[in-house]
Amino acid sequence: MADLSVNVAGISAPNPFWLASGPLTNTAYQVMKAFDEGWGGAVWKTVGEPVINVSSRLASIDYGNRRMMGLNNVELISDRPIEDNLREIAEVKRRFPEHAVVVSLMLPSIPEMWKDMMHRVEDTGADGVELNFGCPHGMNERGMGSVIGQVPEYTEQITAYAKADSRLPVIVKLTPNVTDIRNPGRAAVQGGADALSLINTINSVMGVDLDTWLPRPQIDGRGSHGGYCGPAVKPIGLYMVSALANDRKVKVPLVGIGGIESWQDAVEYLLLGAQAVQVCTAAMHYGFRIIRSMTEGLNDYLNAKGVARVEDIVGRSANKVGDWNDLRLSYSYKVVAKIHEDKCIGCNLCYVACDDGGHQCIDKGPEMKSPVVREEDCVGCNLCALVCPVPGCIEMQEHDLGIVETWRQRQDRLTSLS
Amino acid sequence: MIPTHLGFEEVMAPMSWQEARDEALRCYYCYDAPCMSHCPTGINVPEFIRHIAEGHLQGAARVIFDDNILGSTCARICPTEVLCEGACVRTKDSRAVSIGRLQRVATDYAMNQGFPVLPAKSVKVHANVGIVGSGPAALAAAAELRRYGCEVMIYEAREQAGGLDTYGIVEFREPLAVSQWEVQQVQALGVQFHYGINVGRDVSWEEVKSRHDVLIIAVGLGPVPALGIPGEELRGVYNALELIALTKMGDYEAIDLGSRVVVIGAGNTAVDAATCAKRLGATEVTILYRRGEEAMPAYAYEYEFAKHEGVNYKWWTVVTAILGDNRVKGVHCKQSALAPSDVPGRSLRHQPLVIKENSDFEMPCDSVIIATGQSRFSSPWLALGIQQENHVPTVNPLTFETSVSRVYAIGDCLAPQEATVVSAVQQGKQAAQDIVKRYAKEGNV
Numbered sequence: 001m002a003d004l005s006v007n008v009a010g011i012s013a014p015n016p017f018w019l020a021s022g023p024l025t026n027t028a029y030q031v032m033k034a035f036d037e038g039w040g041g042a043v044w045k046t047v048g049e050p051v052i053n054v055s056s057r058l059a060s061i062d063y064g065n066r067r068m069m070g071l072n073n074v075e076l077i078s079d080r081p082i083e084d085n086l087r088e089i090a091e092v093k094r095r096f097p098e099h100a101v102v103v104s105l106m107l108p109s110i111p112e113m114w115k116d117m118m119h120r121v122e123d124t125g126a127d128g129v130e131l132n133f134g135c136p137h138g139m140n141e142r143g144m145g146s147v148i149g150q151v152p153e154y155t156e157q158i159t160a161y162a163k164a165d166s167r168l169p170v171i172v173k174l175t176p177n178v179t180d181i182r183n184p185g186r187a188a189v190q191g192g193a194d195a196l197s198l199i200n201t202i203n204s205v206m207g208v209d210l211d212t213w214l215p216r217p218q219i220d221g222r223g224s225h226g227g228y229c230g231p232a233v234k235p236i237g238l239y240m241v242s243a244l245a246n247d248r249k250v251k252v253p254l255v256g257i258g259g260i261e262s263w264q265d266a267v268e269y270l271l272l273g274a275q276a277v278q279v280c281t282a283a284m285h286y287g288f289r290i291i292r293s294m295t296e297g298l299n300d301y302l303n304a305k306g307v308a309r310v311e312d313i314v315g316r317s318a319n320k321v322g323d324w325n326d327l328r329l330s331y332s333y334k335v336v337a338k339i340h341e342d343k344c345i346g347c348n349l350c351y352v353a354c355d356d357g358g359h360q361c362i363d364k365g366p367e368m369k370s371p372v373v374r375e376e377d378c379v380g381c382n383l384c385a386l387v388c389p390v391p392g393c394i395e396m397q398e399h400d401l402g403i404v405e406t407w408r409q410r411q412d413r414l415t416s417l418s
Numbered sequence: 419m420i421p422t423h424l425g426f427e428e429v430m431a432p433m434s435w436q437e438a439r440d441e442a443l444r445c446y447y448c449y450d451a452p453c454m455s456h457c458p459t460g461i462n463v464p465e466f467i468r469h470i471a472e473g474h475l476q477g478a479a480r481v482i483f484d485d486n487i488l489g490s491t492c493a494r495i496c497p498t499e500v501l502c503e504g505a506c507v508r509t510k511d512s513r514a515v516s517i518g519r520l521q522r523v524a525t526d527y528a529m530n531q532g533f534p535v536l537p538a539k540s541v542k543v544h545a546n547v548g549i550v551g552s553g554p555a556a557l558a559a560a561a562e563l564r565r566y567g568c569e570v571m572i573y574e575a576r577e578q579a580g581g582l583d584t585y586g587i588v589e590f591r592e593p594l595a596v597s598q599w600e601v602q603q604v605q606a607l608g609v610q611f612h613y614g615i616n617v618g619r620d621v622s623w624e625e626v627k628s629r630h631d632v633l634i635i636a637v638g639l640g641p642v643p644a645l646g647i648p649g650e651e652l653r654g655v656y657n658a659l660e661l662i663a664l665t666k667m668g669d670y671e672a673i674d675l676g677s678r679v680v681v682i683g684a685g686n687t688a689v690d691a692a693t694c695a696k697r698l699g700a701t702e703v704t705i706l707y708r709r710g711e712e713a714m715p716a717y718a719y720e721y722e723f724a725k726h727e728g729v730n731y732k733w734w735t736v737v738t739a740i741l742g743d744n745r746v747k748g749v750h751c752k753q754s755a756l757a758p759s760d761v762p763g764r765s766l767r768h769q770p771l772v773i774k775e776n777s778d779f780e781m782p783c784d785s786v787i788i789a790t791g792q793s794r795f796s797s798p799w800l801a802l803g804i805q806q807e808n809h810v811p812t813v814n815p816l817t818f819e820t821s822v823s824r825v826y827a828i829g830d831c832l833a834p835q836e837a838t839v840v841s842a843v844q845q846g847k848q849a850a851q852d853i854v855k856r857y858a859k860e861g862n863v
Contacts, residue, residue, distance in 0.1 A: 064443050064471075345507040352449035364450075389446050390511060 002302035003309040004295060006040070008253045008275045009169045009194035011127040013100035015040035015295055016310055017266065020257050020278035021104035021130065021173075023075060024288075028088035032095060037288040038295055041100025043197075043278060046077035046132045047085045047117075048106040048144075059206035059216040060230070070232035071281050072206040074217065074224050076138045077106050082120075090124040100276075101125075102171065106132040106144050109154070111161045118166035128168050131159060131193075133184070134175035134200020136227050146200070149175035152187035159191030171255060174198040174240075176233075181240040186249045196244060197255035197278060199237045201227025230281040234259030238272055245273025245318040261290065263297030270310065271317035325408040332403040335380035335396040337362075337373045343393035344370030350384035350394060358383045426589040426665065426697055429723075430494070430519070438523040442471035445515045448507055453517055456505035458844040459486040463502055463517055470520055478524035480534035487561040488554050488600055490529065491583050492840050493522035494592045497717055501840065529596070533603050542567040545857040548630035549573070550617045550798070553581020554839045555829030556636035557604045558846030564607040566854045572609060573626065575616040579604075581638055582830070583839065585663040588690045590697065594666050623801035631824065632853050635811075636846070638830040639792035645682070649740025650788075658683070658691035658789035665694055676784020677701045680749055681729075682737050683789035685715040691787045692729040704730040704781070706737060708754050713766040736773060737786075746785050753777035795831060817852035818845055826853070 004015040018041035019025050019034055026045045034042060057075040060068040078085055093101050103126045107113045121129055132139075133149030140147040148154045155172065162170050172188035174181060176199040185196055203225050207216040215223025237258025244250045256274030260266050261282030269277050282290055298310065307313055339350065339362075351371045354362040361377035362384060364370075373384070385394040405413070433441065445467040453463040462481050469478035482489035498504070498518035506514035528534060543566040549556045552574040560570045578584050583597035605611060617626050627633045642657035644650055654676065664672050679700040681692045684707035692703045705724070707714060710733045714721065725731075739750040757770040794809035805812040805821035810832060813819060818826045828845040830837045 065440060345510040346448070346452060347446045347507045348449035348451075349446060 002299050002307065004040075004299060004302075005309075006276045006311060008100075008255060009128070009171070011041070011100050011102060011169050011171075011195075012098075013040035013276065014098055015298075016270065016274075016276040017291055017294055018042055018100060018102075018255070018276055018278045019283060019288075020280035021045050021132065022280040022284070023073075024280065024284055026078065026080070028092050031092050031101070034283075034288045034291070035092075035096045035099050038291040039099075039288065041102065041127075041276070043102040043104050043130050044085065044089055044126075046104040046106045046135070047082055048077050050081055051076040051079050051138075053079055054219045056217040056219065059226070061207060061232075066231075068281070068285050069230055070204075070206075070228060071230040071284070072204050072217075072226040072228045073201070074137050074219075074226040077104075077132070077135070082117075086120055086124050089121075089126055093125040093127075100127050102128045102130050104130045104132050104173070105162070106135070106139060108143065109148075109158055109161070111164065114158070114161035115165050118162055118164075118168060122166060122168055126168070128171060128194070129162065130171040130173050130197060131162055132173055132200070133158070133188075134173050134177075134198075136175060136177055136201060136203045137225060146175040146177050149173075149184050149200070150178055152183045155184045156187040156191035159188050159193050163192035169194040171195040171197050173200055173257075175200045176236055176240055176258075177203050181243050182247050182250070185244045185247065189250050189252055193252060195253040195255060195275075196250065197257055198240050198244070199233070199258045201229045202233060202236065204228035229258065230285075231259045231261060234265060234268075238268060239321075241269060241274050242272040242318050242321040245315055246322065261285070263294045263301060266294065266298060267301060267313070270313050271315070272321065273315040273318040275311065275314050323408075326406050329405055329407060329410065330379070332401050332405045334399050334401075335382075336375050336378045336399055337380070337382075337384050338395045338397050339370055339373055339384070340393050340395065341370040343390050345390055345393075346370065347389060349387045349389070353383050353387045428494075428593060429590045430522075432526060433516075433519050433523050435523075438470055438520060439473070441516050441520055442467045444508065444512070445471070446507060452505035452507060453502040453515075457485075457502050458838070458841045459492075459847065460844075461485040461489070461502075461521075466524060467515065467517070467520055470524060475524050475527035476531065476534050478520075479528035480536060482521055482524055483528070483534065483603075484536050486840070486843050487558055487604060488583070488839060488843050489521060490525040490596050490600055491554065491587075491592055492843070493518055493525050494596065495587055496840050497719075497838060499719055500717070529599050533606070536565065539565045539567075541854070541858050543854050543857045545569070545631045545853060546629075547571070547632045547634060547853060548626055549634040549636060550626065551581060551636035551638060551829065552579035552601070552611065553636055553638050553829055553842065554583055555842035555846040556581070556634065557601065558843040559634055559636070559826075559828060559850045560609040560846075561604050561607055562847050562850035563853065564604075564609050566850070566858075568853070568857070570609045571630070572611045573615045573617050573621075574611060574613050577613055579611055579613070581636075585666055586659055586687075587666075588662055588694050589666055590693070591690070618797045618801060623798055627802060627825065631857075632826070633824065634826045634828060634846075634849055635798050635820075635831065636827070636829040637795050637798060639833070640795050641793060642788050642790065643793040645737070645788060645790065647737065647739050649742060649746070652740055652742045652746050653744060654742070654746030654785035655740060656691075656785065656787045658687045658787050659792070661691055661787055662687075662694060665698070670698070673698060674785070675700050676746075678783040679703045679785050679787060680737075680781060680783040681705045681787045681789055683707065683791070684709075684731070685789060685791070686717060686720050688787075688789035689716050689720040689724045689729070691789050692724055693727045695787065696727050696729065700784075702730070703728070704732055704783075706732050706735040706749070706751065706781075708734065708736045708771060709767065710734060715767065736771075738778075740786050741780065746783060748780050748782040749786060750778065750780050753779075792830075798827075798831075816848065818849040819852065 006016045021043040031042045061070045063069045135145035139145035172193040241256045253275045256269030257278040266277045351362045351364045361374045362371045388394045447464045451464045466478040466481035502517045503514040546569040549572045579601040580597040679695040695703045737749045741748040753774040754771045757772045796809040799806040811827045826849040829842045
């Protein structure tokens with residue numbers, strides 16, 4: 001058995017899979033059921049002054065046969081009285097002392113309110129708080145949520161309010177609705193954040209009903225932008241986590257969020273620098289039971305890799321992601337597509353993709369058993385291999401030309417020549 | 419006799435919308451797809467399947483009917499296993515996409531919601547074309563010619579158009595209504611139909627030829643030839659095509675098969691007749707074939723279907739007489755075998771046979787269905803002086819023009835053993851396109 005336990009800025013949990021703050025962490029019933037199923041932690045649905053919601057609140061997009069590859073919501077923070085939430089949090093923590101219970105908070109920018117709330121949360125026995133600086137709808141129009149996360153000064157300031165008079169670990173949850181995630185990340189750290197979690201949902205309009213011409217979801221004939229999440233957003237989350245993992249000014253633990261629904265997704269986040277992950281859409285889609293395959297899969301993966309503790313893989317791939325300037329240029333290194341005739345089933349998707357969307361370097365003819373790549377013209381874009389439906393049929397073969405030169409090195413060389 | 423045993427509803431259930439979408443999404447949308455080149459009419463299969471995947475059934479139907487005006491029939495009776503689906507690339511990594519059933523989803527939609535507007539043809543052609551016969555080849559030629567603006571008149575000897583599709587395909591494979599709907603669509607394109615005119619008897623071939631710029635002969639095949647054995651005139655002897663036609667027209671009262679039925683011949687029509695007999699209440703249906711299983715002309719899936727429906731097969735059996743006084747009581751048979759020496763180059767189906775000595779036996783039965791192929795018409799070719807061989811007119815294989823200028827022959831009258839509706843449709847299109855090319859050119863001069 002690999003050791004799956006984690007400790008994020010003092011918040012420990014039996015495994016790195018936590019439920020993200022959302023409709024699925026709204027009550028003690030839900031969180032305790034999730035812990036019974038095997039989740040390592042949960043971030044309680046954002047507590048604050050109770051809100052009034054609208055109906056409907058969710059919309060999703062399907063792709064092919066895949067339901068809900070992207071989900072969007074216009075639901076606000078908890079609509080339950082703060083007292084009820086805090087009482088239930090305390091109950092959960094009493095019953096599950098080993099599990100991570102983190103309380104998501106959203107409050108107006110008033111230091112006293114933060115001070116008071118931090119104390120009340122401490123009294124519940126919760127392990128930490130997560131500041132919701134990311135919600136892109138509804139709350140931001142009231143001066144909270146992503147409005148804070150989008151302005152580094154506000155982020156720093158409010159983080160400081162939360163940290164001012166409390167020993168509880170503070171995680172700042174960042175919004176992806178910014179041009180450079182490093183700015184709010186650095187600001188949060190500056191304000192005293194003990195950890196960062198990301199990403200929150202992305203601003204989106206989910207769709208339009210072609211019959212009624214109403215946006216989805218529609219609330220009595222109108223719609224609004226909402227927060228986008230689900231499998232479709234994973235690449236954005238991965239990028240932002242790697243960007244902060246590689247930032248020298250951010251030396252706090254990271255928690256990865258966004259499109260995680262399998263152990264493989266989680267491993268990718270861990271490798272890019274997350275110490276734990278949070279899951280929401282997948283558990284809303286399939287229920288808490290998905291944790292079983294996630295923990296088992298992660299355990300077997302670590303065993304197969306000969307890794308004893310999950311924390312040993314954290315960040316192992318992060319330094320492989322960097323600036324384009326540091327990539328080897330194609331005159332020194334490139335890949336060339338090779339189509340394996342014996343595996344080709346003759347769909348010709350590689351041919352048409354290359355011809356229309358690539359560099360016109362695949363030939364096909366009636367006398368050929370399969371399309372053939374003209375190596376000298378192939379730029380190694382991968383498109384053919386990406387569209388090929390047969391695993392292993394199109395191989396991208398490495399051509400190392402010996403020289404090692406990146407754009408940065410090339411510019412340096414040319415400068416030194418002049 | 420009223421059908422009791424099995425219903426005459428279609429054997430193949432239609433796909434639900436969910437099934438159709440799932441299946442459509444299995445299509446790789448190949449470029450230069452092999453399914454297209456293996457469809458004799460060249461239906462743009464990936465295109466119509468993509469329309470289905472996108473939920474646009476009217477578009478899917480348009481793609482199909484643009485290439486094949488009998489797309490509804492073909493969706494039901496094409497031997498897809500040996501055509502489009504046999505060529506599907508997914509046979510190599512999974513299983514073929516169910517192209518035939520998807521085609522039916524699209525064409526059924528068109529039947530319920532209305533025939534799609536087909537794209538206009540680029541040239542308009544003025545020619546007056548007469549077509550004798552109204553089977554699949556004739557309908558395809560007529561539709562194609564109309565779409566180019568030609569005047570088209572069809573002469574049909576029977577009461578309804580559609581030929582084989584209307585009279586010869588068992589109801590549980592293709593309901594009569596489907597064939598009738600397709601005829602209506604051709605009619606809606608402006609083709610004129612004249613029923614009850616038997617060319618050669620009611621009006622001479624020369625006369626019909628002289629009325630039109632071009633004559634297309636699509637008369638199909640003749641009746642099942644007599645076996646030339648005693649007892650063929652007995653009550654209870656049916657030819658397979660007549661039997662099927664009676665069921666298609668709902669004329670069940672005219673059929674009296676009894677409970678034990680013998681079918682002579684082992685082709686696809688024999689399977690149709692045998693499974694029809696099962697539906698008509700026969701309890702024991704046996705197909706007798708003078709050769710072995712390997713030489714049987716039926717498609718493999720037809721054979722499986724017959725066995726699945728409980729039809730018995732008896733190989734190496736030659737019927738030498740039908741027994742009975744007034745009505746059939748049984749058949750007298752002998753056993754056959756391949757002749758000791760084979761004829762090089764001939765298929766198993768054409769190797770000489772010998773009758774085994776002292777192998778006589780009798781099989782009691784209540785009726786006999788003869789399904790041993792159809793005879794060929796020779797009168798049109800003789801009347802118009804068209805070159806022919808064994809009653810098959812010689813045609814240009816690309817244009818289907820006969821030795822007589824501006825006279826074309828298409829469909830089963832040309833056919834070797836395995837004729838399909840889809841290839842008849844293609845012949846009709848090719849002949850029409852040749853006519854269009856000829857008249858478009860002349861019009862430009």
